[in-house]
Amino acid sequence: MRERLAGRIPDTALAKVPRRFDVIGTVAIIALPPEIAIFGEPIASAIMEHHHAVRTVLNKVSLVTGDCRTARYEILAGAETITQYREYGFAYEFDLRSTFFNPRLATERYRVTRLVLSGERLLVPFCGAGPFVIPAAAQGARVHAIENNPDACRWLARNIQRNHVERHVTVIQDDATKERSYPADPVDRAIIPAPFGLDSVFDLVAWHVRDGGTVHFYTFRINDEIPPLLALFRDKGFEPLFFRECGHVAPCVSRWVFDLKKCPGS
DSSP: OHHHHBTTBOHHHHTTSOSOOEEETTEEEEOOOGGGGGGHHHHHHHHHHHOTTOOEEEEEOSOOBTTTTBOOEEEEEOSOOEEEEEETTEEEEEETTTSOOOGGGHHHHHHHHTTOOTTOEEEEESOTTSTTHHHHHHTTOEEEEEEOOHHHHHHHHHHHHHTTOGGGEEEEESOTTSGGGSOSSOEEEEEEEOOTTOTTHHHHHHHTEEEEEEEEEEEEEOGGGHHHHHHHHHHTTEEEEEEEEEEEEETTEEEEEEEEEEOTTO
């Protein structure tokens, strides 16, 4: 993209153009440093020249915040922020202005949902538009999906119908940090894509997993925090089966996933 922009914006600005951006269906998202935001139009044009399916380019101008877990965007090109997106054979639709979605977790979502067994009882808090829910339901799991954002819940319901898994999913629009949103009976597996700063939800969710069940927990950590965190999981009665980084989010901070087995009596 920098090659495409050479000569169209000053060299000082060119050096600050981000090397990465996301394409989600027909929408591209880039996060421009404030000092080069005035060059948003030629940058958007360069993106659209290379990605012919892109119809809208958004500049992410705030971090994901609030109960609905949404960011604020500036439109650099186009107008439509509703996009249709396919991931490993499943189709999703949502409005990026009102629904959180991270395309960079596609491979990780595929890995985890392929572990789900037919007939399992699965719990997914903070489920968004359904990228964990729908593949797991298609595997034959009975999914209890919790999402507090009403807009995300509406898109989730549409995506469940679009992918023909209505019989396998129960959607609860509620705060996943509250006990009232959880099922009465224990589940076999939980997938917890915890938002930044909400690691405390682990104990609440894990309590609803049966002995011998599995928890897939996503959290944001620096490398030095991983050994003590593994020790903490063991102290809580969980055997770590697998863990890895699955994306950098800030200098020295990465998203990590931990696959954990709940030991009897924990």
